[in-house]
Amino acid sequence: MACLLIASGMSARGQESTPVQLMVQLHPGHAPERLLQDFPELDSISTVFTPFHIWRLHSTVVEGSAEMLLSQLQQHPAxxxxxxxxxxxxxxxxxxDPFFNLQWNFYNDGSTGGVEDADVDMELAWDISTGGWTVDGDTIVVAVVDDGFFLGHNDLRYxxxxDEIPGNGLDDDNNGYIDDYDGWNSDEDSDNIPLSPHGTFITGIIGAKGDNFLGIAGMNWYMEVLPVSIGIGPIFESNVVEAYGYIxxxxxxxxxxxxxxxxFIVATNASFGVDFAMPDDFPLWCxxxxxxxxxxxxxxxxxxxxxINVDVAGDMPTTCPSDFLIAVxxxxxxxxxxxxxYGIENIDMGAPGALVYSTDIDNTYSYKSGTSFAAPHVAGAVALMLSSACEGFIDDYRExxxxxxxxxREFLFESVDPVEDLDTITVTGGRLNVYQAMLTLENYCSALDIPDGNATEFIAVYPNPxxxxxxxxxxxxxxxYFYSLADVLGRPVISGTLTQPTQSTGSISLETVPAGLYLLQISNPVGQLVWTEKIIVEQ
Known part of the structure; x- marks a missing residue:
């Protein structure tokens, strides 16, 4: 209904005039034409919603007199x-950031030759959070496991x-790693991070500083990236396992x-692997x-x-059978x-990765293509979601x-944008949508606002988890008594009745309930809700 009120002119007496737009709801039985008769300063009337008798009024009034017109309309009997x-x-x-217009992967309006909205909706996600810290003040970290990085880039925050004194040959913080000030190099067992454009580019997608009049914007503007090198080459599986061990x-x-x-590492990114590899041959890595x-x-x-179809041909690591791995x-x-x-059993979702623009070595920027640059969008999404998570979720995350x-992971899967090219060949059939994932987390937080228990009755629920x-x-x-168990998206999982002929307790079987967090609600015989509690199911 809104319009831009930008026109201006001069009235007959030389005073500046301004277009004004108003809305009115008329009492039933009154015609809008009557307002045109009673208010000559009105230029036109148009329909907003006839069943509710709502109309749009257009006028050009002398500057400062719009309030008078509004007051007169409010007093009109119709x-x-x-x-x-x-x-x-x-x-x-x-x-x-001056190069943000090149980041179609974040905001695609079709002007660069692509399809409008074929992106991850970062401009909407940033209206919720621009990343960096949890509600409790934890500094959010994503660990990028890669060959090397340019640590001196002005647009990156590593x-x-x-707690470590660099170069003194001691394990100052007693974490088991000597001089791990800049990160870790599992090939050399030191914090000597090799120079490489690959890890630098990935870091920019996840966490380039944003809104700083420099270069590009990352998905998270204030978080930190932990650089973990597996060496420049040759790279062995043991390097990978050691790198993950450090994390x-x-x-x-x-x-x-x-x-x-x-x-506070919340996600890792692995933009490397072994083609045509079966996970059974890589048990330690998986x-x-x-x-x-x-x-x-x-x-x-x-x-x-x-x-290739990795369900048949194999791939490492994206066919590892772990629920904590998202393959992109x-x-x-x-x-x-x-x-x-692709693979309907193993490849979970798609993300932009063809000719995307990000940070490069020597404080430069460049275009690159490949799944290496699609995956970081998902790792960055995890970090941004946690920066917007409510205190209740962070409490559950600690517990x-x-x-x-x-x-x-479930929030990410539930919120993808369907993509025809991925339908029936990936788990979700869609592309990452960071904004929708954050909204799904907000819905979860709304459910957490329901307090455990109720003042009318006390009921114990155990064990929990x-x-x-x-x-x-x-x-x-x-x-x-009646019970219902719903998942964090509000979808019913199980429900039933608790009848107590002689004993004072009842039992609910969770044999068919997947691992996760659920909301239990208990109602009395007249349907009054008497108890709510969050239940963690572990399998």
Missing amino acids: VAIAQIDHEVQLREFFPD RKNW WTERKLYNDTDGAEGS AMYDSLGQQGIINVGATANTN NNLNKNDNKSNSA DPGAAALLL ATTHITIGPLPAQTK
């Missing part, structure tokens, strides 16, 4: 409600271990010390993803840059799959990091 027709703005945020150590330290030590996941880390892997293939600006593998990490069943009580004997 008018129930009169108001200014306010201009509204889209909830989107565009940074001032993680520094301030596991840092996050476990953070969890065990309530943030006093270690790093096992690392479950270990990392239990600490609260979502791991993202880029699949092969070739048009590559889309171009037209939402077409671009020279990348059970693994279960909360799986929730983040649970595996096979939960016990509920005390309940009055020979009384029928």
Whole structure:
């Protein structure tokens, strides 16, 4: 309904005049034409919604007299409600980075030859959060496992271990790694990070500084990237396992010390792998993803840059059977799959990765293509979601990091944009949408606003976390109570009745309930809600 009120002119007496737009709701039985008769300053009237008798009024008035016209309309006997027709703005945020117009992967308006909205909706996501910290002040970190990085880039913010004195040959912070000030190099067992454009480019997608009048904007403007090198080459699987071990150590330290030590690593990115490889031949590598996941880390892997079905042909790491691994293939600006593998069992979603623009060595920027540059969008999304997460979610993330990490994965999967080129050949059939994922997390947070318990009755629910069943009580004997269990998206999972003929407790079987976080609601015989509680199911 809103319009831009930009025209201006001069009245007959030389005073400046301005167009004004208003809305009115008329009392039933009154015709809008009457307002044109009673208010000569009105230029025209148009329909907004006839069943509710709402009309749009256009006028050109002397500057400062719009309030008088509004007041007169409000007092008119035919008018129930009169108001200014306010201009509204889209909830989107565009940074001032000079090369942002080249980042079609973040905002694609079709002007560069692509399909409009074939992007991850960053301009909308940034209206919720621009990243950096959790609501509790944790500095969010993404660990990029790669060959090398340019640590001196002015548009990037790398993680520094301030508890370590660089170059003194000591393990100052007692984390088991000597001089890990700049990160870790698993090939040399040091923090000597090799120079490479590959890791530098990935870092920019995830976390280039934003809205700083320089270069590009990353998905997260204030978070830190932990550079973990597996060497320039040749690279062996043991380098990869050691790199993940370092990341596991840092996050476990953070969890065990309530943030006093270690790093709050929420995601890893692996834009490397082995083509035509079967996960059974890589048991140690694959096992690392479950270990990392239990600490609260979502791991993202880029699949092969070739048009093969990895369900049949194999690939490492994107066929590892871990729920804590998200496998990503590559889309171009037209939402077409671009020279990348697929597999309805193993490749989870697509993300932009063909001719995307990001940071390069020596404070430069460049275009690159490949699944290597699609995967970081998903790792960056995890970090941005946690920066917008409510305190309730962060509390759950601390209490059970693994279960909360799986929730983040579910939110990402639930919120993809369907893409025809990925339908029936990937798990979700869609492209990452960061904004929708953040909205899904907001919905979860709304559910968490429901407090545990109720003042009318006290009911204990145990054990929690649970595996096979939960016990509920005390309940009055020979009384029928009702229960329902819903997932974080509000979808019913199981429901039923609790009848207590002699005993004071009842039991609910969780044998068919997948691992995750759920909301239990219990109602009394007349349907009144008497108890709510968040339940963690572990399998």
